[in-house]
Amino acid sequence: MPLANVTVIxxxxxxxxxxxxxxxxxxEIEASGIKHTLTPFGSILEGELxxxxxxxxxxxxxPFKMGVKRVATLINIDDRRDKKASAEQKLRSxxxxxxxxx
Amino acid sequence: MPLANVTVIxxxxxxxxxxxxxxxxxxEIEASGIKHTLTPFGSILEGELxxxxxxxxxxxxxPFKMGVKRVATLINIDDRRDKKASAEQKLRSxxxxxxxxx
Amino acid sequence: MPLANVTVIxxxxxxxxxxxxxxxxxxEIEASGIKHTLTPFGSILEGELxxxxxxxxxxxxxPFKMGVKRVATLINIDDRRDKKASAEQKLRSxxxxxxxxx
Amino acid sequence: MPLANVTVIxxxxxxxxxxxxxxxxxxEIEASGIKHTLTPFGSILEGELxxxxxxxxxxxxxPFKMGVKRVATLINIDDRRDKKASAEQKLRSxxxxxxxxx
Numbered sequence: 107m108p109l110a111n112v113t114v115i116x117x118x119x120x121x122x123x124x125x126x127x128x129x130x131x132x133x134e135i136e137a138s139g140i141k142h143t144l145t146p147f148g149s150i151l152e153g154e155l156x157x158x159x160x161x162x163x164x165x166x167x168x169p170f171k172m173g174v175k176r177v178a179t180l181i182n183i184d185d186r187r188d189k190k191a192s193a194e195q196k197l198r199s200x201x202x203x204x205x206x207x208x
Numbered sequence: 209m210p211l212a213n214v215t216v217i218x219x220x221x222x223x224x225x226x227x228x229x230x231x232x233x234x235x236e237i238e239a240s241g242i243k244h245t246l247t248p249f250g251s252i253l254e255g256e257l258x259x260x261x262x263x264x265x266x267x268x269x270x271p272f273k274m275g276v277k278r279v280a281t282l283i284n285i286d287d288r289r290d291k292k293a294s295a296e297q298k299l300r301s302x303x304x305x306x307x308x309x310x
Numbered sequence: 311m312p313l314a315n316v317t318v319i320x321x322x323x324x325x326x327x328x329x330x331x332x333x334x335x336x337x338e339i340e341a342s343g344i345k346h347t348l349t350p351f352g353s354i355l356e357g358e359l360x361x362x363x364x365x366x367x368x369x370x371x372x373p374f375k376m377g378v379k380r381v382a383t384l385i386n387i388d389d390r391r392d393k394k395a396s397a398e399q400k401l402r403s404x405x406x407x408x409x410x411x412x
Numbered sequence: 413m414p415l416a417n418v419t420v421i422x423x424x425x426x427x428x429x430x431x432x433x434x435x436x437x438x439x440e441i442e443a444s445g446i447k448h449t450l451t452p453f454g455s456i457l458e459g460e461l462x463x464x465x466x467x468x469x470x471x472x473x474x475p476f477k478m479g480v481k482r483v484a485t486l487i488n489i490d491d492r493r494d495k496k497a498s499a500e501q502k503l504r505s506x507x508x509x510x511x512x513x514x
Contacts, residue, residue: 203333
């Protein structure tokens with residue numbers, strides 16, 4: 107199942123703080139029921155591509171609904187098909203390797 | 209109409225050259241009929257989000273069809289709704305500003 | 311102090327698993343002493359830009375030292391100067407907003 | 413020699429138009445003498461990593477000098493060491509492959 111990191115960036119808002127927009131996006135992600143993790147650089151979504159794109163379409167729209175005129179949305183998809191690879195497994199795999207190096 | 213820069217990166221292919229995969233992706237983009245421009249860092253697509261995501265889904269799949277086991281796809285959407293903003297206009301707008309600075 | 315999310319992607323390695331390269335990068339980050347957090351989409355670095363770029367230069371080099379011929383490195387810098395904004399504070403700020411929405 | 417695509421995104425400016433900031437960044441890139449190409453999604457820089465990072469540090473600073481309080485800078489480095497790969501060659505390589513597919 108693919109992982110996607112998505113960052114919605116409202117532009118021209120008049121304030122350097124963007125948390126009110128991001129919080130509404132996260133609320134929408136939570137409502138969607140998709141598996142997700144919030145990070146300081148966006149939200150990691152885990153699901154089929156159709157599901158991921160459906161959620162991204164919705165959250166990309168949120169700042170516009172709140173009056174913003176321009177939005178940049180960054181998406182980084184990591185899709186591995188030779189084995190199961192959840193966000194957690196991906197992280198653990200690096201951490202386990204790291205232990206063998208120490 | 210939103211612009212999207214999309215970069216499909218096949219991973220673990222065994223060769224540093226990725227052009228055979230990229231060429232197949234570009235062929236698919238051309239077949240889709242969406243307005244697009246090839247750059248050294250991906251393809252710029254211009255269309256509605258549904259159309260853009262439909263094309264991206266197809267090209268993300270191409271390296272898998274060619275035997276690749278993992279694909280990273282990077283998407284950068286720029287969506288401005290206060291005025292028409294094609295990729296060409298966006299570029300020209302900066303170039304015009306630049307002239308006034310010189 | 312700026313935050314940067316950095317993802318080093320070795321290309322053409324012959325295997326979809328990249329954890330052995332990533333683990334060496336993380337080891338280098340740890341040795342550098344810079345404040346950092348590992349996520350499933352890279353490492354978040356916190357420090358002055360010079361420090362961040364110095365670490366990135368080192369880890370970008372690691373796959374080459376391990377025999378890789380091509381490396382893509384993605385960097386996303388978030389630099390806010392109106393108030394202190396650590397990775398943790400940025401995350402908490404969204405989480406606090408989220409509570410007020412629920 | 414590495415290629416880098418760099419996008420400087422001033423945040424919270426109060427207007428969806430960012431071209432005045434981007435034009436100043438491009439002016440700075442031109443003054444630096446580094447080989448570059450302007451695209452609708454940023455500037456492609458070609459040079460050694462030290463040179464690239466030095467230019468990026470300067471242009472990342474420009475919106476701050478113009479009064480902006482928060483800047484996101486996106487960098488995508490593509491570094492291939494098995495053969496010469498300028499931005500132009502990279503593009504031509506895909507275009508040549510594409511011709512053989514048609």
